[in-house]
Amino acid sequence: xxxxRIVAFLCHWCSYTGADLAGTARIKYSPNVRIIRVMxxxxxxxxxxxKALREGADGVLVCGCHPGDCHYHEGNYKCLRRFLMLRQxxxxxxxxxxxxxxxxxxxxxxxxxxxxxxxxxxxxxALGPLGGRAAFVEGTQQxxxxxxx
Amino acid sequence: MKTVVVDPITRLEGHGKxxxxxxxxxxxxxxYFQIPELRGFEKFLExxxxxxxxxxxxxxxxxxxxxxxxxxxxAVDAVYGVEIPPTAKKLRELFFMGEYIHSHVAHFYALAAPxxxxxxxxxxxxxxxxxxxxxxxxxxxxxxxxFRKHGHEIMKAxxxxxxxxxxxxxxxxxxxxxxxxxxxxxxxxRECVELAKFSLQLFEDVVLKNKAYLDIxxxxxxxxxxxxxxxxxxxxxxxxxxxxxxVTDVQGKQIAKYAPHEYLQHVAEHVEEFSYLKYPYLKKFxxxxxxxxxxSGVYRATPLSRLNAADGMATPLAQAEYKRMxxxxxxxxxxxxxxxxxxxxxxxxxxxxxxxxxxxxxxxDKHVRNVPTKTPHEGVGIVEAQRGTLTHHYVTxxxxxxxxxxxxxxxxxxxxxxxxxxxxxxxxxxxxxxxVGEDVxxxxxxxxxxxxxxxxxxxxxxxxxxxxEVTVVGPGGEVLQVLERS
Amino acid sequence: xxxxxxxxxxxxxCGGCDVAILDIHEKVLKVKEACDFxxxxxxxxxxxxxxxxxxxxxxxxxxxxxxxxxxxxxxxxELLRKKSKLLVAFGSCAHTGGxxxxxxxxxxxxxxxxxxxxxDSTDNPQKVIPKTKVKVPEGELTIPEFFxxxxxxxxxxxxxxxxxxxxxxxxxxWEVLAAVVTGAPLxxxxxxxxxxxxxxxxxxxxxRTGDKKITGFKRVATTDWxxxxxxxxxxxxxxxxxxxxxxxxxxxxxSNMPCRGCYGLPPxxxxxxxxxxxxxxxxxxxxxxxxxxxxxxxxxxxxxxYYRFSAAAGLLERRKA
Ligand code: SF4
Ligand code: SF4
Ligand code: SF4
Ligand code: FES
Numbered sequence: 001x002x003x004x005r006i007v008a009f010l011c012h013w014c015s016y017t018g019a020d021l022a023g024t025a026r027i028k029y030s031p032n033v034r035i036i037r038v039m040x041x042x043x044x045x046x047x048x049x050x051k052a053l054r055e056g057a058d059g060v061l062v063c064g065c066h067p068g069d070c071h072y073h074e075g076n077y078k079c080l081r082r083f084l085m086l087r088q089x090x091x092x093x094x095x096x097x098x099x100x101x102x103x104x105x106x107x108x109x110x111x112x113x114x115x116x117x118x119x120x121x122x123x124x125x126a127l128g129p130l131g132g133r134a135a136f137v138e139g140t141q142q143x144x145x146x147x148x149x
Numbered sequence: 150m151k152t153v154v155v156d157p158i159t160r161l162e163g164h165g166k167x168x169x170x171x172x173x174x175x176x177x178x179x180x181y182f183q184i185p186e187l188r189g190f191e192k193f194l195e196x197x198x199x200x201x202x203x204x205x206x207x208x209x210x211x212x213x214x215x216x217x218x219x220x221x222x223x224a225v226d227a228v229y230g231v232e233i234p235p236t237a238k239k240l241r242e243l244f245f246m247g248e249y250i251h252s253h254v255a256h257f258y259a260l261a262a263p264x265x266x267x268x269x270x271x272x273x274x275x276x277x278x279x280x281x282x283x284x285x286x287x288x289x290x291x292x293x294x295x296f297r298k299h300g301h302e303i304m305k306a307x308x309x310x311x312x313x314x315x316x317x318x319x320x321x322x323x324x325x326x327x328x329x330x331x332x333x334x335x336x337x338x339r340e341c342v343e344l345a346k347f348s349l350q351l352f353e354d355v356v357l358k359n360k361a362y363l364d365i366x367x368x369x370x371x372x373x374x375x376x377x378x379x380x381x382x383x384x385x386x387x388x389x390x391x392x393x394x395x396v397t398d399v400q401g402k403q404i405a406k407y408a409p410h411e412y413l414q415h416v417a418e419h420v421e422e423f424s425y426l427k428y429p430y431l432k433k434f435x436x437x438x439x440x441x442x443x444x445s446g447v448y449r450a451t452p453l454s455r456l457n458a459a460d461g462m463a464t465p466l467a468q469a470e471y472k473r474m475x476x477x478x479x480x481x482x483x484x485x486x487x488x489x490x491x492x493x494x495x496x497x498x499x500x501x502x503x504x505x506x507x508x509x510x511x512x513x514d515k516h517v518r519n520v521p522t523k524t525p526h527e528g529v530g531i532v533e534a535q536r537g538t539l540t541h542h543y544v545t546x547x548x549x550x551x552x553x554x555x556x557x558x559x560x561x562x563x564x565x566x567x568x569x570x571x572x573x574x575x576x577x578x579x580x581x582x583x584x585v586g587e588d589v590x591x592x593x594x595x596x597x598x599x600x601x602x603x604x605x606x607x608x609x610x611x612x613x614x615x616x617x618e619v620t621v622v623g624p625g626g627e628v629l630q631v632l633e634r635s
Numbered sequence: 636x637x638x639x640x641x642x643x644x645x646x647x648x649c650g651g652c653d654v655a656i657l658d659i660h661e662k663v664l665k666v667k668e669a670c671d672f673x674x675x676x677x678x679x680x681x682x683x684x685x686x687x688x689x690x691x692x693x694x695x696x697x698x699x700x701x702x703x704x705x706x707x708x709x710x711x712x713e714l715l716r717k718k719s720k721l722l723v724a725f726g727s728c729a730h731t732g733g734x735x736x737x738x739x740x741x742x743x744x745x746x747x748x749x750x751x752x753x754x755d756s757t758d759n760p761q762k763v764i765p766k767t768k769v770k771v772p773e774g775e776l777t778i779p780e781f782f783x784x785x786x787x788x789x790x791x792x793x794x795x796x797x798x799x800x801x802x803x804x805x806x807x808x809w810e811v812l813a814a815v816v817t818g819a820p821l822x823x824x825x826x827x828x829x830x831x832x833x834x835x836x837x838x839x840x841x842x843r844t845g846d847k848k849i850t851g852f853k854r855v856a857t858t859d860w861x862x863x864x865x866x867x868x869x870x871x872x873x874x875x876x877x878x879x880x881x882x883x884x885x886x887x888x889x890s891n892m893p894c895r896g897c898y899g900l901p902p903x904x905x906x907x908x909x910x911x912x913x914x915x916x917x918x919x920x921x922x923x924x925x926x927x928x929x930x931x932x933x934x935x936x937x938x939x940x941y942y943r944f945s946a947a948a949g950l951l952e953r954r955k956a
Contacts, residue, residue: 046916047909050950067922074922082916084927089908089937092196092740094954130954170773178773185778187765188647188704189746191754193737197939200856204895205943208734211651211802229856301658309890312651312658312802316890319856324891417758420751423769423776427750427757436758520859542755549856550935555755 004124006033007052008061008117011041013071014106015063021110029114030121033061040064042075046086049100053090056131059099059124063113066104076104098127167593169575177579180572184426184564194554199228199525199545200319202554206541207313209558214313215248215304216534216559217541219390222317224541227410227528228549229319229521236514237321242390243334243506244307244316245532249389249499250341251300252535253452253492257348258293261489261598296344299337303503306330321518331513338503342466345497349470352493357477367478370577371485371596373570374399374441376431376448378562379455380533381406386463387455387498389533396431397458399443401481404433409531412540416557428565429557439569447569450537450562451600452491457481464505467498485570488599525549534559536600563600570596639695639816641670642686643725644715646708647735647785648701652726655802656698659809666809669816670696686714694719696815698798702728702735702947703786707779716792721815723828724788727801727897732947734801736785739946740938740953743783787947796822798829801897801944804883827899830881834901835894838880839887841865848920852933855893866893867918872940877901877910895943906950908941 010016016037022029038044041064052060062083064076080102087100101120105113166185170178190209194202203221207214219241226233233241301311307326308316316322326334356362365371381395382388394412396405405415418427419436430436430446437445448454457480462468474490475482506512529542537559544553574596645653659666673694674686697719703709716722727733738746751757751764769776788794798811807829814828815821822828831838843865853860853870860866866873866887874896875887886892896907904910921927934940942949 045909046912047904047906047950050906050909054950077922078916080924081919081921081927082912084924085912085915085931085934085937086909088928088931089912089941090951092936092938092953093951095951166778168774168776179771181771181776183776183778185707186647186705187746187750187781188735189738189741189750192741192746192749195741195749197737197936198854198856200854201895201936201939201943204892205734205737208649208651208801211649211654214649214651225856305889309892310885312654314890315886315892318892324862413755416756418754418756420757420759420763420765422763422766423771423778425765425778425781429756518859521857525856548935549854553755557756 002129004032004058004121004129005056006030006059006061006117006121006124007057008033008035008063009041009044009048010035010037010105011043011064011070011075012037012039014065014069014104015041015113017107018063018105018109018113021107022114023110025110027111027114029117032121032124033117040070040072040075041079042070042072042077044079044082046082049086053095053099053130058127058130059101059120061116061120062100062102063105063116064102066106069106095130096127098123099130167571167597169579171579175580177572177576180568180575181423182564182568182571183424185424187425191554191556194543194551197551199225199543199549199551202541202543202551203317204313204315206556209556211312213248213252213534213536213559215245216532216539218314218317219245219532220530220534220539220541222319223391223409223530223532224528224543225317225319225530226521227530228525228543228545229528230523230526231320231519231521233321234514234516234519236325236511237517238391239506239509239512240307240322240326240517241317243503243512244304244314245390246338246499246503246506247300247303247307247311249300249535250303250496250503251297253496253499254293254296254300254344254348256535257489257492257496261492262351292344292347296341296348299341299344303334303337306334318518319521323518325515325517326513328513331507335504335507338500338507341500342497342504345493345500346466349493349497352490356490366484366486368577370574370592371570371599372483373449373485373566373573374443374483375445375566375569376404377454377457377481378448378450378538379458380531380538381459382463384463385460387459387461387495387533388463389499391532394531394538395458396448397481399441399481399483401457405431409529409540412529412531412542412557416540418557418561424564426561426564429562430565439565439572441569447565448562449566450533450559451488452495452535453482453485453488455533456491456494462494462498464498464501466501467494470494470497485596485599536560537562560600567597567600570600639670640693641672642674642694642697642715642719643672644674644697644699644711646699646701646711646729646788647704648726648728649734651802652700652728655726655800655805656808658805666812666816670812683711683714686718689718691717692720696721696723698723698725699729699788700725702732703782703788703791704735705779705781709782709786709791712788712792721795722788722792723796723798723811724794725798726803727799727899727944729788730797730799730948731899731945732785732787733897733944736787736945736947737939737943739784743781747781784952785947790947795824797825797827797899799827799879799897799899800830800882803829804881804885806883807881827879827902830879830898832902833880834876835878835880835882835884835887835898836875839865839875839884841887842868844868847918849918849930850920851930862891867914872934874907874911874941874943876914877904877907877941896941897944899945907945908938908949911941912937 049060064079070076083102166183168181172178203218206217206221209217304311308314376398378396380388380392382392393406398404407415416429417432418429434446462471524547525545527544531540539559540557542555543551545551574592578592697715724730767780811829842863847868849870860869871893873893875894878896879898879901882898886894
């Protein structure tokens with residue numbers, strides 16, 4: 001199969017710093033994970049996740065500060081609630097729960113992030129490709145303005 | 150073999166399409182009526198919370214959304230095993246009368262009347278609602294518009310939203326009626342009674358007093374002997390909102406009377422490859438094909454069949470008219486075109502009933518809902534839609550999520566009968582060796598239109614006639630003749 | 636300015652949109668003064684052949700209602716695009732798929748099996764399924780092809796404007812027609828017209844309790860709610876946050892019922908479900924994942940609530956089986 005494509009949304013203060021640490025510490029982790037940095041996990045709009053899946057991600061990883069550590073107080077809890085609701089809803093679209101994962105990663109957990117990235121990549125590899133627009137029912141891939149926006 | 154295709158005849162949740170096959174000798178071989186559209190409500194209701202159904206199903210039809218809203222609402226009450234407060238029941242019925250008024254008015258004046266008021270032979274370009282206004286005068290034309298608008302306004306005052314209502318909730322309705330709203334409704338309903346009386350008088354003067362029209366109504370082209378179905382109250386009088394379904398045979402004898410939850414013992418649906426719409430029939434007789442008579446399973450559910458299947462009307466003026474109609478035409482009456490008369494009697498009943506309900510001392514009571522407490526399971530709701538008995542049946546899990554839905558929609562009941570009426574009319578008109586003319590189209594149209602098949606075009610069509618295109622194809626496939634109606 | 640050539644057409648539609656146009660009542664006459672109707676099946680006679688015979692772009696304005704459900708709907712959409720200068724997706728069905736697009740969560744096969752084989756009243760031992768072409772003793776009959784899914788109008792042809800609503804509010808319809816008729820400068824292509832520019836919540840008059848927090852979802856079926864307080868505050872799903880205003884508060888105010896989103900997305904939002912989840916995420920009062928999952932579980936059919944009218948136009952579609 002083709003390599004799994006994974007999009008990861010990381011909060012700036014903890015998780016991104018953690019991932020960065022993995023990089024500077026030359027801890028190797030799966031190159032399949034493409035990182036998008038946001039200020040806080042509470043800033044991750046559910047539509048970002050939907051767009052990622054639509055545009056070809058086979059899996060989406062969301063990381064924020066550990067409970068209690070969010071720099072904007074409770075952004076990570078907001079993120080958690082949205083994430084759980086969204087993941088549940090996506091079952092109605094035929095998308096497996098395992099394609100979406102949320103983890104708390106602190107600034108010092110570079111190795112943990114690397115491990116998580118590897119593990120999630122294997123998890124997605126096992127689920128197989130999702131395939132972006134072409135994966136969805138007949139005709140959607142031809143697009144229209146609703147799909148183009 | 151020659152083929153005559155009439156497409157689009159008009160719309161019923163899509164277009165209706167008629168094909169007439171002529172033999173080489175020019176005689177009618179067969180007639181087909183097809184419904185080319187399906188939307189799959191029964192399937193996509195699955196997995197939805199059952200209380201959402203009354204908000205989803207009205208989109209089956211934007212002309213009679215309240216029928217679906219009512220049948221669905223009753224089915225949901227049954228799913229929850231909840232008895233609704235008496236005031237809620239009256240409010241629902243009052244709301245429903247509003248829809249009956251605007252739908253029946255629109256049908257009579259926009260569709261039926263042009264043929265009779267102006268005459269089936271009148272200039273085509275004038276055979277529409279505006280032509281009627283020309284003939285009967287602007288003042289009356291204005292009355293008709295008021296009549297239809299009152300129907301809408303009654304619905305709005307009672308239920309808040311009129312096209313695609315959201316009024317029914319499990320166990321009752323979403324809000325009580327205020328005294329002010331009640332006053333407005335009563336005033337409109339009273340005016341409606343007068344307008345309905347006027348409409349019957351118009352029918353009397355223009356149609357019944359005209360021998361030529363009466364001959365058309367009673368002629369063989371529009372006679373169809375099938376069973377009749379309609380909802381009746383405990384005294385076997387016509388009721389639109391509640392009661393039991395009664396079926397009488399071609400002689401007028403009762404052959405079935407069932408409560409909503411028993412419908413599966415009485416009705417089944419047949420499938421044909423060439424149409425997306427199924428053909429309901431009476432199980433007792435089975436599906437014997439498109440045939441008339443006492444042994445056939447084909448029945449009708451129309452204003453005429455409701456009156457046939459009942460013993461009378463529950464309001465005084467409508468009852469007098471009921472008696473007059475059957476005294477004139479005999480009972481049971483199998484004359485398809487008498488459906489127009491029956492529809493006016495129903496209109497009068499709806500208006501009278503609206504007054505009764507609006508003046509009921511209980512109508513402004515604040516207790517309009519019993520919140521369900523039982524575990525939901527299964528329920529059937531039946532009302533009389535303007536175009537036939539409407540059945541909604543839901544089965545849910547213990548959380549009230551729909552597992553199975555089954556719907557038998559008003560017009561669907563008449564699918565076989567419409568097909569047969571079209572064929573019959575064509576048979577009487579298509580003559581050996583003669584090219585198919587405008588007159589054929591109008592005859593077919595009149596047969597079809599009497600049923601007021603449930604699509605907006607039929608009830609709200611301003612010109613009062615369907616778009617039709619007839620192509621006559623010769624034995625070698627060559628187009629011999631194209632008839633267009635504009 | 637001369638009269639406008641106008642057409643109204645319905646595809647997979649319930650007819651309610653056309654009824655709504657007629658419900659502008661007396662103003663119909665004003666519209667008649669300003670417009671020549673070339674096709675409007677509900678109100679006048681027309682033939683496909685007539686439309687085909689028109690020169691391209693002959694119609695100044697076409698209001699297209701109904702979704703695209705089958706091959707015939709698609710054919711007409713293409714034909715009317717060719718014949719019109721301005722093509723307007725009129726009503727929820729044409730705009731975003733509407734109620735018919737709830738079928739997009741299931742399959743064509745599932746729909747056919749339910750309708751023709753397994754429904755309780757169907758008696759079909761021969762397992763007959765309607766076909767697009769059928770040989771009968773006298774010849775051949777055809778019906779259009781039923782598609783695998785429902786399309787919004789802009790998923791099959793280019794669309795100029797959108798009028799939301801199921802059906803659109805008659806008063807707003809008049810505003811739209813009046814704007815085109817008077818030749819007022821038109822908004823940019825792709826705009827939503829005949830509706831507001833805010834979320835429904837911003838115009839709703841139900842009372843809000845400042846900082847809303849809910850600990851669970853309730854269902855309309857089994858709840859007795861306060862007729863004056865915001866539905867969401869009471870734990871009842873109301874799509875106000877992810878719905879454009881402009882309907883005249885028909886459900887939330889006049890009917891004492893929560894909104895189900897028929898006016899579609901407010902500006903700058905690309906998916907009703909995503910927006911609704913965002914709003915609910917801020918509202919739920921829980922931090923424990925299990926507790927949150929329990930609360931989410933009280934909403935049995937999220938997609939069916941959020942995409943009640945927009946399932947054809949969400950960011951995602953159901954995956955192929
Ligand atoms: S948008 Fe609503 S009113 Fe219009 S056609 Fe669709 S279901 Fe009917
Ligand atoms: S959620 Fe509903 S009830 Fe509450 S403010 Fe918004 S529209 Fe009004
Ligand atoms: S309240 Fe919501 S569902 Fe009701 S009419 Fe307005 S936008 Fe549509
Ligand atoms: S800043 Fe990291 S989750 Fe809020």
